[in-house]
Amino acid sequence: MKITKILNNNAVVVKDGEEEKIAVGAGIAFNKKRNDIVNPHKIEKLFVTKENDKLEQxxxxxxxxxxxxxEEIISYAEEYIGTKLNERIHIVLADHLSFAIERERDGIQLKNKLLHEIKILYRKEYEVGLWAVEHIKKQCDVEMPVDEAAFIALHIHTMKLQGGDVRETVRQTTIVRDMVQMIMEFLGIKVKEDDLSYQRLVTHLRFALTRTNSYEHHTMDDEMLEMIQKKFSLSYRCATEVAKELLDAHGVSLPSHELGYITLHIERLRKQ
Incomplete structure (x- = not known):
């Protein structure tokens, strides 16, 4: 493999046959120039992505x-979660982390308003985020808040194989947060985030939104739904108010059977 471009001391663009790749390794470009042969023993990672130009930049x-x-965080995440991440993670996470580290050094901290929901919905990804924050502290001597662990968790979750859009993940998590806040205000209660009923409600609402997007719904027979409506009338009224706001604000429609299941979660929370 010949070097076609030197990106930095540890990264070069190489030509492998007819294919262009990015080779990364400690000191891989030291004393090298264009058209030099790369020492294969120096290559730690070889990238062949559809977005090579972005990775080069x-x-x-x-x-x-x-x-x-x-890259160390990505390797840890794939091993800890037990799945390969979409190749875009190499660009997206590095770009995010570099900006976050520089921002932290400038004394600028961003609060993550979805912290509590992320901790519940994406538990393993959040644990990766906590590991990442500690790793950054060891490597860069930069101490980051748990809010950053949640930001990292969002990127990890979004890049699980399907390589989704982090904006859509944030959008859905924000909707869940708003729905939960509306339920709390309707019932006039406050519940701790570590309460099991609270966690079940948050998780159910998240998957209810996912099912709506994929046109899949829980099914409940009409007699059971009617019984829930009568027996838990307050909680059902709360569920319908939340569904109305969801439709008005976000154009998302929840079917009546889904409202039955949400009612059960609200009732369990109310009894706490």
Missing amino acids: LLSRIPEEHFTIS
Whole structure:
């Protein structure tokens, strides 16, 4: 493999046959120039992505240390969660982390308004985020808040194989937060985030939205739904108010049978 472009001391663009790849490794470009042969023993990772140009730009713009830390977090995440992440994670996470580290060094901290929901909905990803925050502290001597662990968790979750859109993940998590807040205000209660009934409600609402997007719904026979409506009238009224707001604000319609299940979760929460 011949070097066609040097990105930094640890990353080069190489030509492998007819294919262009990005080779990464400690000191891989040291004392090298264009058309030199790459030492295969120096290559730690070889990237062949549809977005090679974006990866090239990123590697030439951010500190090498930041990309290395990002790759270590990705490796840990894939092993801990037990799944390969979409190839876009190499660009998205490194870009995010580099900006976050520089921002933290400038004394600028961003609060994650979805922290509690992320901790519940994406537990394993959040645990990866906590590990990442500690790893950054060890490697860069930069101490980040748990809010950053939640931001990292969102990126990890979004890039699980399907390589979804982080904006859609944030949108759905925000909707869940708003629905929960509306339920609390309707019932006039406050519940701790570690309460099991609270966690079940948040999780159910998240999957209710997912099912709505994929046109899949829980089914409940009409007699059972009618019984729930009568027996838990207050909780059902709460569920219908939330559904109305969801439709008005976001154009998302929940079927009546889904409202039956949400009513059961609200009733369990109310009894607490």
